[in-house]
């Protein structure tokens with residue numbers, strides 16, 4: 224009676240969201256380059272059933288969390304939904320397209336220290352991985368973009384479990400000049416002891432810029448990037464281009480999966496500029 228109409232009345236029309244570079248669309252381990260290239264090329268998307276209404280749900284969860292912080296915590300919350308300029312990237316022939324985003328807010332503690340606040344709702348599976356030390360590179364890169372844009376050096380990256388009421392946060396420190404990010408501490412609402420699998424990263428911002436360059440490069444060529452994940456992966460189950468991707472399998476000129484590290488520019492001493500354990 225209602226189940227079959229709710230998505231129709233509340234779902235987002237994917238055609239109304241054309242691709243443009245945004246910190247939320249950066250890739251690292253969990254976003255598919257091939258799917259992003261399809262989107263950039265303007266190929267119509269069909270949202271997978273399980274992705275319907277997601278952005279509305281995320282917005283509601285963010286607002287719920289912001290309200291709790293605003294009304295009940297000792298932190299001062301300011302600059303909510305303030306737009307920041309995170310950098311310039313190439314897009315549709317414009318080599319200086321503004322990479323902009325709205326930050327969730329800025330927290331000020333009782334010692335007047337200021338932190339960027341970034342809230343990320345995640346599913347139970349992702350939350351369990353975070354408890355096991357997973358670091359979610361896409362989210363870290365996004366925080367580098369946002370800290371640079373906001374001119375802040377610390378960030379509270381707050382994950383909200385969508386299936387339970389649990390939270391988990393990373394306190395991040397970022398040296399924008401050196402493009403060096405450190406996870407300073409991790410805490411969870413259940414008091415778990417969490418040790419990140421890696422806590423020091425160099426070159427994440429640069430790698431994020433290179434991701435957008437790669438999307439442009441593929442979109443402007445006739446070559447499709449390879450599939451990033453297996454068909455049974457959760458990433459493919461959420462993908463808007465599943466059918467097309469399967470049809471295009473044989474046409475892909477590069478059958479090998481592209482490791483994320485291939486997006487990292489090499490420097491003259493032969494060392495990678497990114498994700499190098501310090």
Ligand code: SF4
Nearest residue numbers: 255258450459462468
């Ligand atoms: S179906 Fe999977 S591999 Fe294909 S474009 Fe989508 S996410 Fe990428």
